[in-house]
Amino acid sequence: MSAAATRVAGSTSGSSSGATTGYAPGRGIRWLIGILVAGTFAIPIVSMVEFTLRDGEGHSLVHWAALFDPANAQRYQPIWIGLGNSLALSVVTVAIVLFLLAPTMILVNLRFPHLRRMFEFVVLLPISIPAIVLVVGLAPIYLVIGRSLGTGVWTLAFAYGITVLPFAYRSIQASIDATDIRTLAEAARTLGAGWPTVLVRVLAPNLRPGLLAASLISVAVVLGEYTIASLLNRQNLQTALVVVNKQDPYVAVILSLAALAFAFVLLIAIGRAGRTGGRQRRKQSPS
Amino acid sequence: MTTLAPAATRAGSGSSSPARRGASSVPSLLGLAPFAVYLLLFLALPTLIAIGSGFIDDDGRLTFENVAALGDPVIVQTFWNSTWLSLLTAVIGAVVGALACYAMLGLPAGGRMRSLVDAASGVLAQFGGVMLAFAFIATMGLQGVVTLLLRDAFGIDLFAEGAWIYGLPGLILPYIYFQVPLMIITFMPAMSALKPQWAEANLTLGGTPFGFWTKIGLPVLAPSFFASFLLLFANAFSSYATAAALASQGSQIVPLQIRTALTSETVLGRENLAGALALGMILVMAAVMWLYSLVQRRAARWQR
Missing domain, CATH: 1.10.3720.10 (MetI-like)
Incomplete structure (x- = not known):
């Protein structure tokens, strides 16, 4: 709920900090955290895609086609x-x-x-x-x-x-x-x-x-x-x-x-x- | 809140004379009327009805019977369930979200990476609904992708102890799924308000990068972190749709208990229990938001 509201407030007040700052994480740590979090959050999305492609035996676009079948x-x-x-x-x-x-x-x-x-x-x-x-x-x-x-x-x-x-x-x-x-x-x-x-x-x-x-x-x-x-x-x-x-x-x-x-x-x-x-x-x- | 100041001073030095403003203020006040009526009808009235109906019995007489039901063991248990579910997911969401913010520190605010993460977080934070329940059924349901993968590849049966995904424990992962993006959205502005000058001053005075975090970074960010945590708690506490679509066994959390009270009329042999439950929820939310405003005031100090 409050998500978008704060996002908007944040995006307008957010000051752009310089890219070279003493406290920013190193390249390796940045990528490690990024990949871990993004990877975990991708699992349900990927699962949804796989789920819709199932056709009993293997994978196909059967269910996608069915949606538009008159x-x-x-x-x-x-x-x-x-x-x-x-x-x-x-x-x-x-x-x-x-x-x-x-x-x-x-x-x-x-x-x-x-x-x-x-x-x-x-x-x-x-x-x-x-x-x-x-x-x-x-x-x-x-x-x-x-x-x-x-x-x-x-x-x-x-x-x-x-x-x-x-x-x-x-x-x-x-x-x-x-x-x-x-x-x-x-x-x-x-x-x-x-x-x-x-x-x-x-x-x-x-x-x-x-x-x-x-x-x-x-x-x-x-x-x-x-x-x-x-x-x-x-x-x-x-x-x-x-x-x-x-x-x-x-x-x-x-x-x-x-x-x-x-x-x-x-x-x-x-x-x-x-x-x-x-x-x-x-x-x-x-x- | 902080943005109020410049507009207020501008208003104070406005050039229009007091006499003219006084003359025009009656029609202007009328201009506020439509919105005021709208708020009264669809915000104030429903809230009052929701709270008030808890104090009225079926014949329209005043009663404290329903509110007394808030002390019933079943209801106490539901409030406790809602509370620990919200606390747990808020803590995990806050920590993981803060780490993600840390990883994005130093990336330019208008850059491609930041706008991508902003948009993705926005979508996923709003995702807490029916569709999130579907996503987790596709992932960890009885026929879910992860469930089958664990069973076929590792021989692990996720549901050896019953289909917990459709009960209270099943809500934990979906809730975390919308808590982390919300944390990123609410905490990132505080994180990027850390001034590079502070880090430079720290280094110039002989401090270490580690010392920067323990002596400067964390103390400055602590109020914002706690404020975001409270928002996350409130968010989980008031969430209804995911639980409604996912939990098929009983009404373990307050919003589901309200649904039962609304649709089946009698819970614990009482009418109008929905009103009493709504009152309980509002009290919890009011306490959380009051705390939030206190902490936020403290946090705003460093964001000017």
Whole structure:
């Protein structure tokens, strides 16, 4: 949970220490630790790959082919439904981050700087409230939501918006700290821009790295969410994987591998977004 | 926290006159309203319901019956299981993760190796879920790769004493698998904040590289290490999905006990036990996070 949040915070504050320092480990020790740790962590991943290639006798791509075989469409239907639901949830959650959290953060930073500490405390709270605890309180709330807004899966995004809050907050705040939004906003206002223009055409482009990182982290968290969906009886990608795993463990493992690869690419993209943000800050600092 | 200072001073020297700010603050306050309502409905309300429902019986009357159940031997045992599982995996994760950070010391922060490790750690730290359970079933399940390898090549039967992977001991390795990357993520910033000048000063004054670590490095890093350890503990303590997908025998840890209480209504002959269990979890988490904020304040001293 707190992983991505701290990662983002770390990547922005991390000072690059010189490569030649007295305390850095020697080449041999560096490689020894690296190979041991990386090797151990590769075992389950390699095992997953081997597992999906089994076909009773030897190894083949049977299970990979089966996933896309139209004959099996019926069997794997829960997965495609779950994936669709998870993608829809990602979209709504990202919308909450971009259109509710981000404008509020800008407002707090511009107009209520004295509230910043309290605001930070509140939005970081979900780190210390486990999802399983939240579910206990969400169950009655979702009974009411079910009656008023229907039992559509998209309403889960309200809960997900809370769980991604700490991660999204740190990414966006890092961008806000790196940008002089007060001067930008004042300049735009002086030149006659209304608040919507200031937000959308002046501030949003400047905060792009943070907004992008916040969105990508939100997508990663939503795609991996299981606790809330399963206990509120909604179907998403993870609950579908559990269902399908009972009939066909191979496909569940194949999709887990795919999800891992996808998350890896997402995080590389976040790293890129963070780095372009850093470059921007360096460019601004001399002025 | 440390980043607050510059913004605050900038705000203090803001050029807008007090009168103008006062006039605009009413509509601005309204701008905070939607987010405040959202937090109230989906963060404050669920938390209050979760805690409050532990104090209410089925007829809506106030009762301490459920909270008293926290003293029941079964529940105490579950909390103990959760605690030692989290402690054990946090200790191992913290030590192994710190070693990995040490190995990366001196690599440039924006370099290819560091970004690769950053991304991989990010993925694996988030991996703690259903998919992690699948990974370990494929690795060490009854038909797992390692299980078969040990059996065929060395004649070792991993499960001679029963299929422990589906019980509480089976959670240890999967938990370590997401604890180590989380340690790398949270501890690396502290590690790279060690200043090369300190090492140079140490050498100039006649110290040894070993002396650098015992007299400077470890004392400076100790608070950050402990803070990361607490985060790891909290992370394991609140983790649910891996256990839910892996452990098929009973409800040995608190989150699984909450699931049982939520889905089967009566545990130990009590209703609303989920609320009492949630209260217990929140108390533990609050204590851990309070300790974390204390240690973090101490750790931040060296990271400016």
